[in-house]
Amino acid sequence: MDKLVIGNWKMNGRRSANGALLAALLGETACNRRGVSVAVPAVYLADVAAQLAGQSLTLSAQDVSQFADDGAYTGEVSAAMLAEFGIEYVLLGHSERRQYFGEDNRLLGAKFDAASNAGLVPVLCVGETLAEREAGQAESVIATQLEVLLGRASGHLVIAYEPVWAIGTGKVATIEQIAAMHAHIKQWVLQNAKGADSIRVLYGGSVKAENADAVLSTPNVDGALVGGASLNASAFRKICEAAEKLIQYGNSQDVNLGC
Numbered sequence: 001m002d003k004l005v006i007g008n009w010k011m012n013g014r015r016s017a018n019g020a021l022l023a024a025l026l027g028e029t030a031c032n033r034r035g036v037s038v039a040v041p042a043v044y045l046a047d048v049a050a051q052l053a054g055q056s057l058t059l060s061a062q063d064v065s066q067f068a069d070d071g072a073y074t075g076e077v078s079a080a081m082l083a084e085f086g087i088e089y090v091l092l093g094h095s096e097r098r099q100y101f102g103e104d105n106r107l108l109g110a111k112f113d114a115a116s117n118a119g120l121v122p123v124l125c126v127g128e129t130l131a132e133r134e135a136g137q138a139e140s141v142i143a144t145q146l147e148v149l150l151g152r153a154s155g156h157l158v159i160a161y162e163p164v165w166a167i168g169t170g171k172v173a174t175i176e177q178i179a180a181m182h183a184h185i186k187q188w189v190l191q192n193a194k195g196a197d198s199i200r201v202l203y204g205g206s207v208k209a210e211n212a213d214a215v216l217s218t219p220n221v222d223g224a225l226v227g228g229a230s231l232n233a234s235a236f237r238k239i240c241e242a243a244e245k246l247i248q249y250g251n252s253q254d255v256n257l258g259c
């Protein structure tokens with residue numbers, strides 16, 4: 001399976017800077033291909049969709065409303081609205097949304113349904129805090145967050161493992177920590193939420209040009225969710241190149257979990 005790279009711009013960008021960043025990415029074959037996407041702030045979707053028209057680099061969203069039908073939900077953006085812009089992936093339950101907006105499994109289940117019913121692919125983000133890891137609870141915290149998938153796993157399932165303590169801190173998880181958690185996530189899904197045609201688990205948390213090769217070639221890592229480095233064309237290009245190289249040469253280390 002190819003390695004998926006999604007750049008999460010978070011609440012960053014301005015129209016002119018976005019245009020320049022995208023123009024640089026579109027000129028690079030490693031970035032301008034299927035399997036690479038940018039998740040931009042909702043207010044820039046129209047601009048970015050226009051710039052990406054006819055290109056291979058795809059557009060993603062950072063969030064979606066839990067309400068599927070149009071109506072009196074001030075400030076919300078529905079999945080049907082996102083679908084109008086050709087959105088491929090929608091991030092769900094990013095740790096920043098869990099932390100600042102209190103997103104929980106009930107809400108994320110509704111968002112998951114809204115996104116998939118509109119033909120968008122949800123990317124369920126999970127991750128433990130440092131305190132939870134130090135208390136030996138990392139696996140159980142992730143298992144609880146994965147419960148959103150119960151009764152919902154179908155089609156192409158994408159999960160992003162982003163340890164909260166590795167996000168924006170420069171502190172990337174060790175290869176052993178990543179490999180162990182990715183195997184745990186795939187096993188949990190296979191045991192508890194069967195029904196998906198494919199399962200991809202992306203790693204996120206301080207992925208940079210310098211560590212992209214090592215992270216992406218870790219067993220059961222099927223791609224990367226990139227924050228800060230996705231705002232820099234040269235850094236993001238190097239990450240996309242690392243992913244592309246693994247498609248070309250394959251990744252013989254992958255543990256076969258039967259998916």
Ligand SMILES: O=C(CO)COP(=O)(O)O
Pocket residue numbers: 008094162166167168169170204205206207225226227228229
């Ligand atoms: O949260 C992230 C991507 O969703 C990771 O952010 P950084 O790559 O900036 O650590």
